[in-house]
Amino acid sequence: MTDRQRRKVSPEKAVRRFVSRHDGTENTVRSYSNRLQDFLLWADEYGIDHMHDLDGWAIDEYREYLEASENAPTTIKGKLTALTQLLKYCESLEVVEDGLHEKVELPTLTKEEETSDEKLEADEASRLLEHFRNSPRQRGTANHVLLELMWHVGGRISCFRALDLGDWYPDERKLEFRHRPPTRLKDGTEHERNVVVSEGVAEAIDFWIERERPEKRDDNGRKPLLTTNHGRASESTIRFWSYLATQPCLYRECPHNRDRPSCPYTDRSKSSKCPSSRAPHAVRTGSITWQLNRGLSYVRVAERVAASPETIRRYYDKPDYDEQLARRRPDTEGMDVLNREVDR
Structure with a gap:
């Protein structure tokens, strides 16, 4: 199917339909809607009248637009992920070429970039x-x-x-x-x-x-x-x-x-x-x-807060150096080469 044969769907209509048909939680749907607002602004500025106007070059131009706007790395990744899901939806309806979503390159983030250290002490x-x-x-x-x-x-x-x-x-x-x-x-x-x-x-x-x-x-x-x-x-x-x-x-x-x-x-x-x-x-x-x-295990905290232990380790556990030391202290307090009880 050529671009001329594809249905002419504006970015605004595509986003609106995608969000309305998404079967995720209310939070997920709202998140996609918010993350795609920059795409709509960029599409208007860049002259993307219909979704089938998008190609690999245009998608890379959108990424540069996000980077130039001084978005945080996690924000850029989130907005590009939302675009990927939108393109998959449009592909399923034959609005854009098959495989277009694969041309969205998501940035690789360091652990520090993926998580925020901000917390209430x-x-x-x-x-x-x-x-x-x-x-x-x-x-x-x-x-x-x-x-x-x-x-x-x-x-x-x-x-x-x-x-x-x-x-x-x-x-x-x-x-x-x-x-x-x-x-x-x-x-x-x-x-x-x-x-x-x-x-x-x-x-x-x-x-x-x-x-x-x-x-x-x-x-x-x-x-x-x-x-x-x-x-x-x-x-x-x-x-x-x-x-x-x-x-x-x-x-x-x-x-x-x-x-x-x-x-x-x-x-x-x-x-x-x-x-x-x-x-x-x-x-x-x-x-x-x-x-x-306070000594609760990752498993018990995970059950209490509704998250997996892996998610807690990666995103939520933010101890400072003294707190890390306090957690290790019970296991290392008596560690001495001459203390044979430890060796047993």
Whole structure:
């Protein structure tokens, strides 16, 4: 089939159809949609009116466009991966030539480029949670209870958003994470699990339910655990709660010489701009590292946070040198050439 015989499909229509037909989770679909926005901008600038106008040279031009825009290596790889999936979809519908997706060369990343070292430090988490638990005004608020959950469970946003009120068992201090579309866990039922939390976390959850939680149902008539005045908290709302809950000026002077009452970053919409605030992913990374530092095995932490041990080792375990030493110390404390007990 020649290009002239192929159906004329604009990049905008192709992306729209691809995203609407994708059967992945809500997060995956949204991720593809976001990652393909640069492709649409580039296609408009480069004069790509139809998908069959694409060839190997044009694809390489798009990669150069991404690199010139100072995207991080991981961002470039993600956007090119999304383009690869879009081209595969178009190939299946005979919109572009077969095998076009193979002309997308993904960059090879180092381990350092693949992962982010940003995390909420354990000492910082401890001080923030101590502040919330002792604050008459902020104890049991949405910011507080979310930080308790994120730090002590180490789950993803989708896990906490999916929780219903009935998933909390106060007598057992147990949370049940269940996959109930349209609220989804990342890998569906494979990530279903029960998690026990400490008494301090349980008290924060109970206080939230009794004093602070808006009594609302979601669009499906369910009672979410994390609610706003409009129903179930959205993922963007949860991100804002995370940024607001991790600002160090909550309990000490601002490390950036700002006055909290007048600082624009204390506003919900600008909270992500605070240099010291942390996104949910950074809290999850800090939590997982902290749990491993406390002696939990990779397997047990993986079960708790819903990830494979391999994923945890590669992306989430970020101990500093002293933390690495502390983990090794029990095995090497008595290591001496003259200590025969060690040799046995």
